[in-house]
Amino acid sequence: MPSKRRLRWAALPLGVAAAVALAGCTATELNGYLPGFVEGEPAATNQTERVSSLWVNSWIVLLAVGVITWGLMAWAAIAYRRRKGQTGLPVQMRYNMPIEIFYTVVPLILVLGMFFFTARDQSAIEAKWDEPDVEITAIAKQWAWDFQYDGEEEDNSDAVWTMGIQAQPDAEGNIDQAQLPTLVLPVDQKVTINLQSRDVIHSFWIIDFLYKKDMYIGKDNSWSFIPTRVGEYAGKCAELCGEYHSMMLFNVKVVEQDEYDAYLQSLEEEGNTGDITDAYDRLSNYPGTTAPTSEEGEE
Secondary structure, eight states: OHHHHHHHHHHHHHHHHHHHHHHTOOHHHHTTTOSSOOTTSOOSBTTHHHHHHHHHHHHHHHHHHHHHHHHHHHHHHHHTSOOTTOOSOOOOOSOOHHHHHHHHHHHHHHHHHHHHHHHHHHHHHHOOOSSOSEEEEEEEETTEEEEEEOOSSTTOTTOEEEEOOOOOBOTTSOBOGGGSOEEEEETTSOEEEEEEESSSOEEEEEGGGTEEEEEBTTBOEEEEEOBOSOEEEEEEEOSOOSTTGGGOEEEEEEEOHHHHHHHHHHHHHTTOBSOOTTTTOSOSOSTTSOOOOHHHHHO
């Protein structure tokens, strides 16, 4: 009993020290130095903390496994080292049932646990809004982005859009951020972004949102989330898509609803209206379609 009490008293200062150390951590440190977090501000989206939690907790478990494994290796190397005066091989054990059960059961528990939490979080992140407040189509092309703010009409005749160009670095490699394609999102609204590609495989990545999704010819993807912090964020293509892949950049602005409505109104006044999703596709024979014949082309 006295020894147990001493252990408790010894563990108390360690627990206090750990709590103090964690309390002094910034939001970035607590979230594993991932982007998307600002001290005193909400996360970038409603799913950002879920992603960071999965990442950080996975690393904690893996580091614990590593420490135990390294410790056992060091212990075995020291405890069973050749002593002075010993010759020949050490005693060979054919098996040790408790150890074999340990290294069979524990990895199984770890794999099943990581699978469960990954599947749970992936299901939540991939869930789609039945009735989003805002629906946008992001169109990838070599090597820039078009953004169409879909309307309420079935044929999208009331949609508005912007067409972007790839980044244009100057002689010193600096890029004018104002020239990049810009995606505007309203804060605290249910957003669904439909993802399309005009040519090859691309990947839509808003860095601070901690999420990326591939874009294929003939298979449209989508992503539903809620932007929860006003600000500007960087985006890029995360799939090697050709010579100027590194120049396939875009900006994201999360704004208040009034500013978002005014932005859509300005696009309408500029005449950027109608559905452009199929207007500039480079491939007409991707899966599910039929390429035009030469006779059809002559007609």
